Amino acid sequence: MPDFLSVQQLACERDDRWLFQQLSFQVNPGEIWQVEGPNGSGKTTLLRILAGLLAPQTGEVLWQGTAIQLLRASFQQSLLYTGHQVGVKAHLTPVENLSWYLGMYGDVSSQAVMEALAQVGLTGYEDVLCHHLSAGQLRRVALARLQLATQPLWILDEPFTAIDKTGVVELEQLLLEKAKAGKAIILTTHHQLNLDYQQLHHLSLLDYQAH
Ligand SMILES: Nc1ncnc2c1ncn2[C@@H]1O[C@H](COP(=O)(O)OP(=O)(O)OP(=O)(O)O)[C@@H](O)[C@H]1O
Numbered sequence: 276m277p278d279f280l281s282v283q284q285l286a287c288e289r290d291d292r293w294l295f296q297q298l299s300f301q302v303n304p305g306e307i308w309q310v311e312g313p314n315g316s317g318k319t320t321l322l323r324i325l326a327g328l329l330a331p332q333t334g335e336v337l338w339q340g341t342a343i344q345l346l347r348a349s350f351q352q353s354l355l356y357t358g359h360q361v362g363v364k365a366h367l368t369p370v371e372n373l374s375w376y377l378g379m380y381g382d383v384s385s386q387a388v389m390e391a392l393a394q395v396g397l398t399g400y401e402d403v404l405c406h407h408l409s410a411g412q413l414r415r416v417a418l419a420r421l422q423l424a425t426q427p428l429w430i431l432d433e434p435f436t437a438i439d440k441t442g443v444v445e446l447e448q449l450l451l452e453k454a455k456a457g458k459a460i461i462l463t464t465h466h467q468l469n470l471d472y473q474q475l476h477h478l479s480l481l482d483y484q485a486h
Pocket residue numbers: 289290294312313314315316317318319320321
């Protein structure tokens with residue numbers, strides 16, 4: 276049985292500078308991987324490579340044994356990727372955003388959408404246009420997607436940005452619950468995850484810098 280996601284000998288150069296070299300690791304269901312490193316060390320770049328949005332100079336990413344660039348659509352169907360931007364449409368309400376987003380992955384009942392919004396603390400804001408919401412509330416709309424996401428692999432770039440203390444604890448618990456249910460989660464955050472979980476791994480990009 277091949278690894279779920281296998282990262283092999285990646286190297287990436289930006290502006291004549293190697294961000295990382297000889298970077299290999301394997302991700303399996305139930306694992307959470309926190310990618311660490313200072314500003315500019317290449318965390319977002321690595322996540323974009325893992326999501327198939329950027330090609331590395333060398334190395335490859337295999338999804339269940341096959342290089343992701345050969346899989347394209349089937350890999351994208353298996354992946355939930357959230358970038359730096361919240362990816363929420365300002366001219367739609369939270370309900371409309373979630374319905375639109377989830378519609379791409381199949382039917383989700385409106386009750387499930389309302390429950391997901393309630394779980395991220397947006398009760399009462401379901402039908403407010405998103406451009407009237409605060410930065411943290413917008414981030415929470417994006418996080419409501421995680422409540423409903425069915426993809427087995429999650430790649431989350433800075434999901435804790437703009438989230439208040441209560442939201443941070445709630446998001447940590449959500450990630451834990453989903454990992455225990457079998458999701459594989461790779462994320463970046465400058466926040467120290469407060470998770471007592473044996474399958475939490477730390478990957479420091481400082482260990483893969485060129486010497
Ligand atoms: N499109 C691009 N073209 C050229 N260089 C880029 C591009 N995007 C990022 N870089 C460079 O790559 C390096 C790594 O950037 P990246 O965004 O991956 O870092 P990061 O570790 O995620 O940083 P932060 O913690 O600040 O979010 C930076 O030096 C940046 O200037």
